[in-house]
Amino acid sequence: MALKTLSSLARKDLLRDKGYINGAWVDAISRNTFEVHDPATLDKLGSLPEMGAEDTHQAVEAANNAFKSYRGTSARQRAQWLRRWSDLCYENVADLALILSLENGKTLKEAQGEVEYAASFLNWFSGEAERVYGEVIPPANLSQRILTFKQPLGVAACMAPWNFPIAMITRKCGAALAAGCTTVWKPAGETPLSALAQAVLAAEAGFPKGAINVITTLNSVAEVGEALCTSKLVRKLSFTGSTRVGKLLASQCSSNLTKLSLELGGNSPFIVFDDANVDKAIQACISAKFRNSGQTCVTANRIFVQKGVYEKFASKLVESVERLQVGAGTEDGVFVGPLTHERAVEKAMTHIEDAKSYGGKVVLGGAPLRDLPGYFLNPTVIKYMDDRMMMTREETFAPVVGLYQFETETEVIDRANDCDVGLGSFICTESISRMWRVAEALEVGMVGVNLGVLSACESPFGGIKESGYGREGGSHGIDEYLAVKSLLVGVTAEA
Numbered sequence: 001m002a003l004k005t006l007s008s009l010a011r012k013d014l015l016r017d018k019g020y021i022n023g024a025w026v027d028a029i030s031r032n033t034f035e036v037h038d039p040a041t042l043d044k045l046g047s048l049p050e051m052g053a054e055d056t057h058q059a060v061e062a063a064n065n066a067f068k069s070y071r072g073t074s075a076r077q078r079a080q081w082l083r084r085w086s087d088l089c090y091e092n093v094a095d096l097a098l099i100l101s102l103e104n105g106k107t108l109k110e111a112q113g114e115v116e117y118a119a120s121f122l123n124w125f126s127g128e129a130e131r132v133y134g135e136v137i138p139p140a141n142l143s144q145r146i147l148t149f150k151q152p153l154g155v156a157a158c159m160a161p162w163n164f165p166i167a168m169i170t171r172k173c174g175a176a177l178a179a180g181c182t183t184v185w186k187p188a189g190e191t192p193l194s195a196l197a198q199a200v201l202a203a204e205a206g207f208p209k210g211a212i213n214v215i216t217t218l219n220s221v222a223e224v225g226e227a228l229c230t231s232k233l234v235r236k237l238s239f240t241g242s243t244r245v246g247k248l249l250a251s252q253c254s255s256n257l258t259k260l261s262l263e264l265g266g267n268s269p270f271i272v273f274d275d276a277n278v279d280k281a282i283q284a285c286i287s288a289k290f291r292n293s294g295q296t297c298v299t300a301n302r303i304f305v306q307k308g309v310y311e312k313f314a315s316k317l318v319e320s321v322e323r324l325q326v327g328a329g330t331e332d333g334v335f336v337g338p339l340t341h342e343r344a345v346e347k348a349m350t351h352i353e354d355a356k357s358y359g360g361k362v363v364l365g366g367a368p369l370r371d372l373p374g375y376f377l378n379p380t381v382i383k384y385m386d387d388r389m390m391m392t393r394e395e396t397f398a399p400v401v402g403l404y405q406f407e408t409e410t411e412v413i414d415r416a417n418d419c420d421v422g423l424g425s426f427i428c429t430e431s432i433s434r435m436w437r438v439a440e441a442l443e444v445g446m447v448g449v450n451l452g453v454l455s456a457c458e459s460p461f462g463g464i465k466e467s468g469y470g471r472e473g474g475s476h477g478i479d480e481y482l483a484v485k486s487l488l489v490g491v492t493a494e495a
């Protein structure tokens with residue numbers, strides 16, 4: 001079957017091969033470029049400007065100049081632009097999903113879901129823009145009145161990962177633009193085309209010149225990252241990606257104490273208790289594990305199953321995973337697409353071999369899929385995992401299920417919490433009391449109960465420990481881009 005290509009886009013103007021600075025589509029000052037490839041076929045999708053520090057400074061200057069007037073726009077006006085942009089995502093969903101599926105590898109169905117998820121943040125923050133309230137505080141000193149109001153921080157740098165190239169842009173910059181900040185986006189070098197298509201739609205929605213700027217880079221990412229972190233004009237930086245890079249950015253931001261939100265790696269426990277509905281737990285596990293081929297920050301990484309249901313859960317899971325079709329994301333019926341880059345397959349194979357060396361038993365998959373040119377790994381299930389294995393400590397970020405066994409609630413809580421990160425987690429139980437006990441005890445930012453997806457624009461998203469800090473979405477998301485100002489007024493008694 002012929003796979004879909006970019007030539008089938010209805011709106012060819014959504015496909016861009018330049019960066020976007022101050023309302024203009026531009027090449028890199030150096031004229032250098034890098035290539036973007038389809039991870040399923042390895043076909044070239046485009047050639048993009050390899051921008052560096054100088055281009056970044058121009059983008060930041062443009063955003064800073066635009067901020068002078070943008071901060072004075074009414075919240076209602078910003079809400080209207082955001083809502084129009086959200087509508088444009090829906091109107092162009094098929095094209096946006098195709099670009100996304102081709103550059104990231106996720107299936108068209110999932111890509112369409114991500115476009116809708118991305119649009120939901122724009123819509124959500126259009127509402128939040130008009131609800132940035134201050135406070136009136138009862139003063140201890142009766143000759144004073146105390147009030148607070150909130151103001152936009154200034155230029156916000158939005159650094160998005162390759163696993164959700166559209167939704168992570170809108171989750172960050174939807175909040176920033178709603179708050180009255182202007183933005184510089186730095187999409188991942190593997191997946192810049194989706195972000196550029198969003199810049200086209202945002203401009204069409206009416207955002208003024210300079211409010212949105214996009215820096216494209218792959219090999220000069222360290223230089224661009226440092227320029228954003230150390231610029232005195234950047235007042236806020238939000239990054240989603242690995243803990244390794246998050247720590248580096250935090251140290252670079254310390255030079256100006258730039259306010260930072262970090263949504264970093266996770267190592268989500270997925271806990272199935274004896275009292276769970278096993279069929280529901282399997283469905284939840286498939287969603288939590290195989291969404292985006294296992295490449296989500298909240299993917300189920302350590303699947304703990306209580307002894308009484310371990311064998312039943314394992315055999316039913318294998319039956320379900322065996323049925324998942326693997327292939328290019330644009331092919332009908334495919335559930336598991338390729339990984340986004342080659343090093344991801346290598347990392348997963350290292351984890352699989354390591355698990356085997358400690359007595360793990362691969363009962364399904366366990367090897368790359370060689371009959372396709374791209375970065376494919378067969379969906380894999382490993383039984384009899386133990387806590388010495390690499391998968392216990394590190395995210396595998398691939399379609400690999402490792403099944404750990406446990407006996408008691410206390411034991412599984414201790415094992416689940418025995419790691420450096422704390423982002424997502426999942427519990428499957430029919431007991432309300434157990435649900436409360438375990439949800440309260442887990443050291444994470446998010447807990448899913450009897451479901452496999454933690455994503456909703458109205459729910460705060462983020463972690464604790466080395467998964468980072470700050471919250472995106474929900475009613476907290478916009479606060480990351482605002483400063484609280486206190487106003488203390490002296491009131492004299494009537495003469």
Ligand SMILES: NC(=O)c1ccc[n+]([C@@H]2O[C@H](COP(=O)([O-])OP(=O)(O)OC[C@H]3O[C@@H](n4cnc5c(N)ncnc54)[C@H](O)[C@@H]3O)[C@@H](O)[C@H]2O)c1
Binds near residue numbers: 161223224241248264
């Ligand atoms: N939290 C998430 O959603 C998320 C997303 C992507 C990757 N990850 C984690 O990272 C692991 C490896 O992925 P990777 O190989 O892309 O990781 P990586 O550490 O090489 O890069 C992660 C991201 O950081 C950017 N980056 C890299 N160096 C940078 C720098 N010096 N300054 C600024 N930005 C920089 C990259 O463009 C990329 O988007 C994954 O296995 C997963 O554990 C997490």
Ligand SMILES: O=CCCC(=O)O
Binds near residue numbers: 163164295297298454
């Ligand atoms: O992988 C990071 C974000 C995933 C999500 O928002 O569901």
